[in-house]
Amino acid sequence: MGAAWDHAVRLHRAVAEALASGDLRRAAVSLGDYEGARDLVRRLWTGDWKVRPWRETGGVLPAYLLLGFLAGYFFYRDLPENDHAFWPDFLRALGLDRDEPTLGERDLLWDVLKGMPNAQSYLRYHADGSRDFVGTLDALFSFRALRLQELLRHLRRYREDEVLPEALGPYEGVVRGLKEALDLLAQEELTEEGLGDMEALVQLLARLGYYPEDPHPVRFLFHRSPSRFQELYREWRQEAHERDTRFPQVRVEVVRGQNAVERILPQLQREPLLEGARVYGQVRWKGGAFTRFSWVPRLDQEGNPIPEEVRVPFWDGREEELVFRLHHQAWGVRFRDQAGRVIPSLRVPGRPQVVLVPPGRVNRPVRFLLESGGDPVSSVEEVPWELVEPEDALLVEVQVGGRRESGDWRPLGRLPLEREVELLSSLEGGEFVVRVVPGAWLQVKWAWPSQPPAEGWGEVRLKLAPWPGEVRVRTWGREFRVAVPASSSAAWWRRGIGLGRIMNP
Numbered sequence: 001m002g003a004a005w006d007h008a009v010r011l012h013r014a015v016a017e018a019l020a021s022g023d024l025r026r027a028a029v030s031l032g033d034y035e036g037a038r039d040l041v042r043r044l045w046t047g048d049w050k051v052r053p054w055r056e057t058g059g060v061l062p063a064y065l066l067l068g069f070l071a072g073y074f075f076y077r078d079l080p081e082n083d084h085a086f087w088p089d090f091l092r093a094l095g096l097d098r099d100e101p102t103l104g105e106r107d108l109l110w111d112v113l114k115g116m117p118n119a120q121s122y123l124r125y126h127a128d129g130s131r132d133f134v135g136t137l138d139a140l141f142s143f144r145a146l147r148l149q150e151l152l153r154h155l156r157r158y159r160e161d162e163v164l165p166e167a168l169g170p171y172e173g174v175v176r177g178l179k180e181a182l183d184l185l186a187q188e189e190l191t192e193e194g195l196g197d198m199e200a201l202v203q204l205l206a207r208l209g210y211y212p213e214d215p216h217p218v219r220f221l222f223h224r225s226p227s228r229f230q231e232l233y234r235e236w237r238q239e240a241h242e243r244d245t246r247f248p249q250v251r252v253e254v255v256r257g258q259n260a261v262e263r264i265l266p267q268l269q270r271e272p273l274l275e276g277a278r279v280y281g282q283v284r285w286k287g288g289a290f291t292r293f294s295w296v297p298r299l300d301q302e303g304n305p306i307p308e309e310v311r312v313p314f315w316d317g318r319e320e321e322l323v324f325r326l327h328h329q330a331w332g333v334r335f336r337d338q339a340g341r342v343i344p345s346l347r348v349p350g351r352p353q354v355v356l357v358p359p360g361r362v363n364r365p366v367r368f369l370l371e372s373g374g375d376p377v378s379s380v381e382e383v384p385w386e387l388v389e390p391e392d393a394l395l396v397e398v399q400v401g402g403r404r405e406s407g408d409w410r411p412l413g414r415l416p417l418e419r420e421v422e423l424l425s426s427l428e429g430g431e432f433v434v435r436v437v438p439g440a441w442l443q444v445k446w447a448w449p450s451q452p453p454a455e456g457w458g459e460v461r462l463k464l465a466p467w468p469g470e471v472r473v474r475t476w477g478r479e480f481r482v483a484v485p486a487s488s489s490a491a492w493w494r495r496g497i498g499l500g501r502i503m504n505p
Contacts, residue, residue, distance in 0.1 A: 005058070007036035011068030012060045018071075019117060024140050025171070027071040031219060034072025041069040042094045045105055053108060054115050063112040074143035075215070078224045086134050109133060113140070142171070148224055152232070155179060159236075177217035178232075181205055186236035195230045198222040250328045253307075257322035260314060262286045266295075266326050271400045272364065273297045274410055275332035281310075283322060289315040297330030301342055303357025305329055331362045333396045333413030345416040348388045352415060354380045354396065365399040366412065389438060390476050392417040421476045428461075432484050435459040436475045443474040 010033045018027035043049040044062050053063040073093050080089045088099040101109075113123065113136055124135035138144050154175050158164055164172050184205060194200060201218050221229045250266040250273070263284040273279060275297055283291045291312055298306045305328050312322045336353040337343050346352050356362040368383050369376040371393035377383060383394065394415040401408040422437040436442055439458040446453070447470040454460045462471065464487035473480045 004037060004040045005060075007033040008040055008060050008065050011037055011072075012064040015064040015068045015071070024067065024071065024116075025142055027068060029068055029072040029075065031072070031076055031215065031223065034069060034076055037065065037069060038093075038095060041065060042096065045094055045108065046096075047104060047108075053112050063115055066109070066112050067116075070137065071141065074137075074141045076220065076223045079143060079147045086137075106131070106133070113137075116140075142168075148228060151175065151178075151224075152228070155232075174215070174217060174220060177212045178221060181212070181217045182232055182236040185233055190233065195233060196226065198226075250326050253325040253327060255309075255323040255325060257314070257320065260285060260320075261322055264324060266328075272398065272410075273328055273330035274398070274412060275299045275330050277410065283312050283315075285315050291315050295326060297328050299330060299332045299357060301334075303332055303334050303355070303359075305358065329358060329361055331398060331412060332357045335394075335413070335415045343415075345418065346394075348385060348417055348419040351385070352380065352394065354413075356412075362398065362412075367397050367399075367409065369395050369397070370417075371395055371414070387438060388417050388419050389440075390419050390421050392419065421478060423473060423475070423480050423482070425482055427485075430464065430487070432462040432464055433459055434462070434471070434473055434482060436473075440475050445472050445474075447471065 011029060014027045014029050014033070015024070018024050040049070044051065044053075044066060049062075051057050051062045053066070054061065073090060077089070077093055080086065087101060091098055091101065110131055110133070113119065116122075122136060122139035124132035124139060126132050144150065151171075151174070154164060154168060155178055158175055158179055164175060168175065185201065188204065190201075198219060202216055205212075205218065218229070221232070252264050252266055254261070254264070261283055265282045265284070267273065267279050267281055269280070278294050278296050280292060280294050283293065285291065293310055293312050295308050295310050297308065300306055308326045308328065310324055310326060314320045314322065334355045334357055335343050335346070336355060337346075337350070338353070340353070343352065354368075356366065365378075367376040367378055368380050370383065370388060372387070372389045374384060374387060376397070380394075394417055395411065396413040396415075397409040398412045399408065400410050419438065424435045424437065426433050426435075434442065434444060435458060441457055442455060442460050444454045444460045444462065451465070451469070454462060460473075462484065464485065466487055468486040469484045471482050471484055473482055
């Protein structure tokens, strides 16, 4: 039987190893063996090869041969979405042009399934007691999870939130591999001709430092549906373009140790880089080891990015370091005065100019708020400057995810604010009024104990006594002394004679 028998031996071995691990889904069937053993499996299926399925022939169990072919069929073929289409599709995969198996062929498959270890745990029957071949095969191979639409759904979900369902089992590696391959290829501008050349794509990935285990994800998807692969590439390419626009990218420049590293991921989370916010990355070494590292993006005074040099010790303990520079485009903010000079703080009632840096790169919503409290606003002009406290700060935040109302907002910049406390006094309707700006709680105590103390928010009203006096006003953590006129001199006080004096301690 020549080469076909070699493929059969390898199918037998793959099934035997998978059954030894307790999971037939783990059968490592190569595409070459699946296709190379087709003629022999067809002869077994139709009865042209007169053997018993569970009696070894030349070192091969025919039952294992059929199971190995089924594993390859479920893995490499574009499976029909409808269970009723299973038999026509499977028979065509065998090279038979008919829609239904014979009774003898059904009996052969059921004998193989019944002879499996722990068969009763996965054999399925219909309500009328008839044999459920599709249900039994799915219990063994979980092939419904490998239908193209399901795989693509899991793939897109994995791209968005990096979550894979447990139901995928050993097929997780296929989805992970597809995402990594598409992530890399999306950075390349491929022609229509290039998208149609499977082996050229495999070689391109190798040049990009990607060497996955079999089955290669590109070959896997190409054999399922070349057109779907091309659609996914365009989808990933568009996503990559949007990510380039929405989020700053980082270019890696390896200075020393390039031969020891397979890949450097400068940031593990897909989100904007912000000045001063720690970022975590990962080095993948040749040999499979991983090392995490962290770095902090910095900008100079004018808002220009400063390349960050990172040193990572070799994972195997050698007294060497991997050295690389990260050329980033982190987002930040600069505060300037009216003359355009960068300012470290601001005294209110002055107003700052807020400049997002690098210019034109920050393209996510930005909001402003006071550190002392209050609702955020969308422009610096809308900030309630009259509510600024003596020691306060203007905060600038940028949205990195979610909706504007309930999204994820991160600090982008902080400008310390200073404001002088003003204590004002006036005579209103026979009362002496003390007010504080900005508004706060006041505690007023007369200099002599016979007068009761008073307190209030923003202002305090005092009844005038027949004689002049003095009160001590405590607010904003400070104490002021205020001269209060006598009631008999109130008219003079109104005319500006004998004004109450406000004295700072």
